[in-house]
Amino acid sequence: MGSAKKLNNRGYMLLETLIVSVFLMTIFTLLYTNLFPLVGEYDRYKDYNTVEATYIAHWMRKFALDGLPDNFYQQASTQGYIDISDCNQYTNQNMASWCAGFTSVAQVKQVYLTTYSTDIFKNFVKDNHAFSRAFQEYIAYLPSYAKNTSKQNYYRVIVAYELDGRLQFGTIELNKNAASSIPSESTSQINVADSANGLLTVPPSQASQGDIITLEATPDAGYQYGGATIVDTQGNTILTLSADELTFEMPAYSITIIPNWSVIS
């Protein structure tokens, strides 16, 4: 009769250790491979929609509202997006200069005007090698905003700018129904300092930058107009008028005029 082979415990501890090790390594590998992309995404999101980016998008929106002709908005509505990075397109008012100056200083690289829903633009940018990978990733990250159908005549401004060698991105909605909140002309106050020996009047009491201001001098008996000193609100001398000058060009800020009266010799 054959005898049953007796099992022993040799090798079981090693086998158990190996099984547990494989189990643990599998779990940690799964966790690592799923967490690692999230960490990478979180690092990328630091460059998206920052406070700074929002303010830059705010200014580009102002330039677009005041400077872009209506056909640009029609084109954006029709095809879903339009590239408005070129400041020469801002032909209304003097927005081309503001746009050129601002984009140069803030290092704005790309500006797009899209419909409020970004679906069409997202499809255009996706897999389009004309765009950088960073820009494609940002556009892919943006929500589509497609569910909000109440925003009539609303658009989006999307900006990409460079800071410290990295591209940063921001977006802001644009309400074409709203007028620009900036007044078409900004006026500053004109004050006249009290003085003895004469009266100096300046109509009007407010003026815009570049306006020509004419002084009306009424000296007292025995005195004549001897010119005037123009100072800003801090008392800094801006301009000195001679006795022959009664006009000057208004600066961009409030001023005070200090008349000089000289004795008639």
Add this chain to the structure above:
Amino acid sequence: MRKEKKINNHGMTAIEMLVSFIIVSAIVIGLFDVVMNYRNKQQIESIYNSVVAYSNSLQKTIQDDLIKKHVNHVSNVQAQQIDFYLDNPQETTHLEIDCANGQIRYGSLDNVINYPIPEIADLTLSTDSKIDYIVGNVNLVRITIVLEHPNLENEHYTFQIVSPLNFTSA
């Protein structure tokens, strides 16, 4: 008669224990390294979040004044200080980058407020921070603030405020 002690096969061999110990040690060392990396990353993110919160607060304070109150012009422009003339209401605000004391000072002339940088070891306000007054067809101001810390990416964090001066649509 002597009884022979029967030797059984229970227990484990020394080789088994040694190999098992080596395997477990290798796993623990590997995981320890990963955990320490994430712990370092968490500390770096904590510094980054503090710096970003400071930058956001400062940007909002200054930008709100420049935009909503309409900055008209500037004066007293130096590399690290400037005065803004605001229109609505009319007032003058002063901005100063005080690198020596690690703070930004901003506010109306009679009420300048100190905004110290976050109290984090080795975090400093860099002397690369500066104010640029750009004059051309249009005038603009650019304020660049640089915070330095060895654990930040590129060892510094930069933010800037760019604002047109006396922006009008004419």
